[in-house]
Amino acid sequence: MSEIYDLHCHSTASDGALSPAELVRRAHRQGVTALALTDHDTTAGLDEAQRAAKTEGLRFIPGIELSCQWQGKCLHVVGLGIDPAYAPLAEATHNLRNVRLHRAEQMAQKLEKKRIPGALEAVKKMAGESMITRTHFADFLLSQGHVTSQQEAFDRYLAKGKAAYVATPWAEMSVAIDWIVKSGGVAVLAHPLRYQLTASWLRRLLNAFKEAGGQAVEVVTGRYNQEEIKNMADHANRFGLAGSAGSDFHSPDNQYVELGRLAPLPPAVRPVWDWL
Numbered sequence: 001m002s003e004i005y006d007l008h009c010h011s012t013a014s015d016g017a018l019s020p021a022e023l024v025r026r027a028h029r030q031g032v033t034a035l036a037l038t039d040h041d042t043t044a045g046l047d048e049a050q051r052a053a054k055t056e057g058l059r060f061i062p063g064i065e066l067s068c069q070w071q072g073k074c075l076h077v078v079g080l081g082i083d084p085a086y087a088p089l090a091e092a093t094h095n096l097r098n099v100r101l102h103r104a105e106q107m108a109q110k111l112e113k114k115r116i117p118g119a120l121e122a123v124k125k126m127a128g129e130s131m132i133t134r135t136h137f138a139d140f141l142l143s144q145g146h147v148t149s150q151q152e153a154f155d156r157y158l159a160k161g162k163a164a165y166v167a168t169p170w171a172e173m174s175v176a177i178d179w180i181v182k183s184g185g186v187a188v189l190a191h192p193l194r195y196q197l198t199a200s201w202l203r204r205l206l207n208a209f210k211e212a213g214g215q216a217v218e219v220v221t222g223r224y225n226q227e228e229i230k231n232m233a234d235h236a237n238r239f240g241l242a243g244s245a246g247s248d249f250h251s252p253d254n255q256y257v258e259l260g261r262l263a264p265l266p267p268a269v270r271p272v273w274d275w276l
Helices: 020-029 046-056 087-113 119-127 134-143 150-158 173-182 199-211 226-238
Strands: 034-037 059-070 073-080 186-189 216-221 242-246
Touching: 020 034, 020 046, 034 046, 046 059, 059 087, 059 173, 059 199, 073 173, 073 242, 087 119, 087 134, 087 173, 119 134, 134 150, 173 186, 173 199, 186 199, 199 226, 216 226, 226 242
Parallel strands: 034 059, 186 216, 216 242
Antiparallel strands: 059 073, 073 186
């Protein structure tokens, strides 16, 4: 039986719909044999997920998805096989909670100016003890009838340049990579085609990522087609990076992105799991 890896997904510890334990059980039902939980800027769900994985007989890889910036652009770097107790990483996640709360307050103020009150109280209630993300704001706007989908919420209010967007002082990409690598993890550039970079900017990014200590890039995601997978496989080999595969699963409501439902990693690409 071949191994099925899914090395990018989210739980209620950030902006996912399932608890860490529910996520693990769903992954197991979907045939996943090795799962990494990579919540946004937090490791709060790892212990629960680890316990559930042990019960299900599923290999669990502790992870995180760190928000960071490079050349003024917001990027995400996934850390795989991290030690959440590594002091600089633990301190960073604590600080990032405060950064996200401050951003949420500013976003709510901007929505108030657009005559959309009550956002901050609503997203705090939705998030509970979890990280507040823009997805929580999208769900609020949807619940209040201001938009008809999460995507419309981003397109009209939450994306860069829109009415409720707030630029956030994320750590530099090199710093985020350093936290991951020194915690014993592998740094993976998440969904590189989502940043809508030109071909030359993507090459610059991958070069900078590699020089900063990055070790892998997501070649297969839940949304990439075969042409995009081939494109990223070529880039991985060109820059000497391993390839990762992850669904970026958030919710069972999204029928197009499911745990473990991934194209195979192209055989010419070195799998990141060889390092895990």
